[in-house]
Amino acid sequence: MATMPASASDLLKSFKLKTKQQELLIRVSILCLVYILAFITRLFSVLRYESMIHEFDPYFNYRTTLYLTENGFYDFWNWFDYESWYPLGRIVGGTLYPGLMVTAVLIYRILRFLRFAVHIREVCVLTAPFFASNTTLVAYFFGKEIWDSGAGLVAAILIAVCPGYISRSVAGSYDNEGVAIFALLFTFYLFVKAVNTGSLAWSLASAFGYFYMVSAWGGYVFIINLIPLYVLVLLITGRYSMRLYVAYNCMYILGMLLAMQIRFVGFQHVQSGEHMAAMGVFFLMQVFYFLDWVKHMLSDTKLFQAFLRITVTSAVAVGGIALGLGMVSGYISPWTGRFYSLLDPTYAKDHIPIIASVSEHQPTAWSSFMFDFHILLFLFPAGLYFCFKRLSDATIFIVMYGLTSMYFAGVMVRLILVATPAVCLISAIAVSATVKNLTVLLRSKNKVVQTGSTKGSGGSKSSSKALLDQSQPFQKNGAIALLFGAFYLLSRYATHCTWVTSEAYSSPSIVLAARGAHGNRVIFDDYREAYFWLRQNTPQDAKVMSWWDYGYQITAMGNRTVIVDNNTWNNTHIATVGRAMSSYEDEAIEIIRSLDVDYVLVVFGGVTGYSSDDINKIGGGVFPVIKEPDYLVNGEYRVDKGAAPKMLNCLMYKLCYYRFGEMMTEYGKPPGYDRARGVEIGNKDVKLEHLEEAFTTSNWINLRKDNASFQWCLSLGIVDLALATNQNFLETELLTLFQAT
Amino acid sequence: MTVFSLVLLTYFMVVSGFVYDVIVEPPGIGSTQDPATGAVRPVVFLPGRVNGQYIIEGLSSGFMFVLGGIGIVLLDLALDKNRARSVKVSYAIAGISSVVIAYVMTTLFIRIKIPGYLR
Numbered sequence: 001m002a003t004m005p006a007s008a009s010d011l012l013k014s015f016k017l018k019t020k021q022q023e024l025l026i027r028v029s030i031l032c033l034v035y036i037l038a039f040i041t042r043l044f045s046v047l048r049y050e051s052m053i054h055e056f057d058p059y060f061n062y063r064t065t066l067y068l069t070e071n072g073f074y075d076f077w078n079w080f081d082y083e084s085w086y087p088l089g090r091i092v093g094g095t096l097y098p099g100l101m102v103t104a105v106l107i108y109r110i111l112r113f114l115r116f117a118v119h120i121r122e123v124c125v126l127t128a129p130f131f132a133s134n135t136t137l138v139a140y141f142f143g144k145e146i147w148d149s150g151a152g153l154v155a156a157i158l159i160a161v162c163p164g165y166i167s168r169s170v171a172g173s174y175d176n177e178g179v180a181i182f183a184l185l186f187t188f189y190l191f192v193k194a195v196n197t198g199s200l201a202w203s204l205a206s207a208f209g210y211f212y213m214v215s216a217w218g219g220y221v222f223i224i225n226l227i228p229l230y231v232l233v234l235l236i237t238g239r240y241s242m243r244l245y246v247a248y249n250c251m252y253i254l255g256m257l258l259a260m261q262i263r264f265v266g267f268q269h270v271q272s273g274e275h276m277a278a279m280g281v282f283f284l285m286q287v288f289y290f291l292d293w294v295k296h297m298l299s300d301t302k303l304f305q306a307f308l309r310i311t312v313t314s315a316v317a318v319g320g321i322a323l324g325l326g327m328v329s330g331y332i333s334p335w336t337g338r339f340y341s342l343l344d345p346t347y348a349k350d351h352i353p354i355i356a357s358v359s360e361h362q363p364t365a366w367s368s369f370m371f372d373f374h375i376l377l378f379l380f381p382a383g384l385y386f387c388f389k390r391l392s393d394a395t396i397f398i399v400m401y402g403l404t405s406m407y408f409a410g411v412m413v414r415l416i417l418v419a420t421p422a423v424c425l426i427s428a429i430a431v432s433a434t435v436k437n438l439t440v441l442l443r444s445k446n447k448v449v450q451t452g453s454t455k456g457s458g459g460s461k462s463s464s465k466a467l468l469d470q471s472q473p474f475q476k477n478g479a480i481a482l483l484f485g486a487f488y489l490l491s492r493y494a495t496h497c498t499w500v501t502s503e504a505y506s507s508p509s510i511v512l513a514a515r516g517a518h519g520n521r522v523i524f525d526d527y528r529e530a531y532f533w534l535r536q537n538t539p540q541d542a543k544v545m546s547w548w549d550y551g552y553q554i555t556a557m558g559n560r561t562v563i564v565d566n567n568t569w570n571n572t573h574i575a576t577v578g579r580a581m582s583s584y585e586d587e588a589i590e591i592i593r594s595l596d597v598d599y600v601l602v603v604f605g606g607v608t609g610y611s612s613d614d615i616n617k618i619g620g621g622v623f624p625v626i627k628e629p630d631y632l633v634n635g636e637y638r639v640d641k642g643a644a645p646k647m648l649n650c651l652m653y654k655l656c657y658y659r660f661g662e663m664m665t666e667y668g669k670p671p672g673y674d675r676a677r678g679v680e681i682g683n684k685d686v687k688l689e690h691l692e693e694a695f696t697t698s699n700w701i702n703l704r705k706d707n708a709s710f711q712w713c714l715s716l717g718i719v720d721l722a723l724a725t726n727q728n729f730l731e732t733e734l735l736t737l738f739q740a741t
Numbered sequence: 742m743t744v745f746s747l748v749l750l751t752y753f754m755v756v757s758g759f760v761y762d763v764i765v766e767p768p769g770i771g772s773t774q775d776p777a778t779g780a781v782r783p784v785v786f787l788p789g790r791v792n793g794q795y796i797i798e799g800l801s802s803g804f805m806f807v808l809g810g811i812g813i814v815l816l817d818l819a820l821d822k823n824r825a826r827s828v829k830v831s832y833a834i835a836g837i838s839s840v841v842i843a844y845v846m847t848t849l850f851i852r853i854k855i856p857g858y859l860r
Contacts, residue, residue, distance in 0.1 A: 345764050363761035365794035366802040367854050370847065377756060378843060381749055381810030385817070388745050403748065410755035413792055430813060437820045482816070482837070489844065499859050504791075 030153055031140060035133045038160035042129040042170045044506035051125045054508040056549060056566050058174035059556035062124055064092060065101045069108065069120050084551060086543050086561045094263040099216030100179050128169040128178030135182045136160045139421065142189040145196065146394045147429050155428035161497040164372035164420035167505045177417055180217030185421045187213050187223055191251060192394050198243025203250035210251065211258035214265055221274050221339060222418060228281035230400050239393060240288050252282050273334045280319055287315045345411050360414040372416050374496045375489050379427035386433045402426050435486060441479040534558035538599060546601035548574055563595055582650045585689055749807060757803030762796050769796045786854045802850055805843045812839025
């Protein structure tokens with residue numbers, strides 16, 4: 001009888017863990033939960049609709065991945081695609097970043113090897129959430145490197161649900177950024193680890209991490225400029241060390257050589273102005289090493305100071321002359337427009353309208369920041385304060401990463417994605433430091449009370465301790481209250497993130513949803529309906545002309561040749577299409593015939609308002625025949641009776657409003673009422689001479705039958721509608737196909 | 742210290758949408774006409790889109806974010822051992838009130854701006 005309780009307590013004792021093991025268990029279980037959370041929070045659209053690819057660019061990536069699985073890497077690397085940009089074609093192998101496709105096919109092959117018979121589309125759809133989960137792990141290790149493991153855990157949690165990252169890595173968003181953010185954070189972590197340890201192995205790993213990043217996304221230019229800037233700051237603040245020397249040299253040289261293996265990048269690391277900062281800092285490092293060696297050899301400090309001054313001035317002079325010679329001779333190309341517009345935001349608006357027209361490239365308003373970051377915006381300055389309090393090589397890096405990426409995020413909405421890991425890490429430092437302060441307050445007071453009661457020696461001591469004891473419960477309660485406050489804020493953050501993910505970032509864009517009068521959800525699947533019709537009812541070699549937004553989707557789903565697509569590498573070709581859309585029908589048919597086009601596809605629901613704006617800007621830039629003022633009345637676009645005659649008769653207007661004049665769209669309004677712009681259209685009797693209507697998708701019919709008052713978002717055009725991921729809410733579309741006779 | 746205040750100033754400008762103001766040049770404050778009386782009423786928050794603002798709404802939101810950040814910094818200063826007790830208490834109160842005000846105002850702003858928020 002006596003042995004029974006003894007064995008039970010012995011059993012319990014054998015299960016009871018030491019504190020260190022308890023801590024490890026807690027950490028591992030938190031990381032596992034965060035890993036699963038990061039994956040499942042991105043699955044909203046798969047659960048609501050089905051497992052399909054979203055948006056426009058992912059369809060091109062999907063098509064190339066299909067080609068890679070079917071034909072192998074050698075054929076993929078040397079692929080010339082004749083189905084897009086007719087009649088020019090496209091050299092696919094040399095104009096894309098292969099990292100994403102190769103990764104997806106690798107995962108596919110591994111799963112197949114393990115006898116999981118998955119389709120490549122499933123792998124493509126779920127690649128981004130998988131890599132988001134991996135990013136949380138990297139964030140944990142990075143946080144541990146910068147501050148401590150508590151900050152690492154908080155960073156992992158914050159980045160798992162942060163909407164800034166989720167927006168580009170939902171399931172179905174099969175785009176470069178899904179993999180690239182993982183590669184970015186991984187490269188930065190490896191480099192900071194290399195600088196902290198000075199080990200050659202970590203530097204080598206960071207070079208390979210950089211290679212993966214270069215293969216994945218064009219945003220690698222950020223890495224190759226941030227790291228030299230960081231090294232420069234370290235050199236200026238007097239933190240030169242052998243560790244830094246080893247880390248940067250190894251990473252730069254090996255990384256550069258590896259990056260040249262990607263054909264799209266080619267020799268840019270030695271030829272392009274955007275990469276010259278890295279080279280300059282590389283040479284500066286050699287100068288520093290040389291100076292350090294001379295200082296070691298010399299014993300006379302005065303002589304060394306003079307030598308230092310001479311060497312530094314001559315080094316800078318030689319560097320400047322070399323750079324100047326390179327730029328003047330044309331060997332070193334200047335900054336490309338895409339990246340130059342980040343430094344000078346007004347540049348794109350005046351010179352490159354096609355970049356300025358994309359809604360993702362607009363500057364950021366405060367509400368976008370709030371939407372994507374929520375309370376992290378408070379924690380970021382606090383985290384910067386803590387980093388400044390405890391400066392080290394690693395915290396200097398994260399401060400620089402945070403500040404530069406936040407500036408770029410302010411310039412362009414899309415770059416909030418790049419800023420997200422930095423903001424999450426710095427906020428995690430703030431959270432971790434504050435919580436640590438508060439819990440130290442809680443626990444230390446307990447100890448003082450205990451020692452005061454157990455020792456009790458000396459009257460004065462005990463009385464002073466008694467005085468302290470009186471204020472301690474108050475402080476303890478205060479600390480508990482503050483901890484609850486912090487917990488409340490973090491829970492609000494989680495709620496906000498889940499709501500944003502569910503409502504704003506889980507729309508596939510190719511399937512649209514709206515709310516009917518009774519609050520029921522109505523689905524519009526017009527895009528896929530039209531592409532499938534194209535695939536099944538047109539001849540194999542038919543060529544389709546549309547605005548460039550839809551190019552990738554038409555080639556991937558409709559399997560037909562297109563004239564222009566989202567790659568937008570040839571402005572003149574796009575301008576030709578724009579000119580055709582905005583001219584009178586007789587002029588347009590000449591252009592259409594010269595391009596050998598069989599079908600013209602237009603999207604109606606918001607076309608002639610804003611996108612004509614861009615068509616005219618781009619068309620007018622190349623062909624001075626098109627003048628935007630011809631289409632305007634008093635400086636604004638109108639489609640009703642008071643519109644300009646050129647607008648009422650251009651091809652785009654006629655194709656969109658063909659047979660629209662006899663339709664009743666809303667109860668109580670005259671026929672031909674355009675619900676997107678809220679006016680009755682001006683030219684109701686549209687007659688087409690050279691084109692005939694081939695197919696109109698089903699929502700033409702739905703509109704006529706349903707008298708319910710839909711809520712409308714004033715969508716300003718194809719460009720805004722198609723590319724703005726924030727504004728999915730309440731728009732409807734219908735697609736019309738016209739056939740050229 | 743100076744570096745940190747410069748950093749805070751830059752952060753304030755970026756987060757208020759300064760670049761947006763320079764490029765898009767929105768008005769300082771919007772206006773709408775009251776349909777019944779015909780009087781012109783000011784509109785502080787640009788309705789309809791997430792990525793759009795008037796200048797004043799951007800600046801006030803940016804100020805709230807910086808206020809929240811400073812509140813947390815004050816809280817950390819309040820927990821520092823080497824100060825007089827009264828200073829610590831005042832820092833703590835200032836810090837807590839800053840964070841609370843900043844959070845409440847920001848939530849209010851976003852609720853006005855996006856009508857369907859959290860529904």
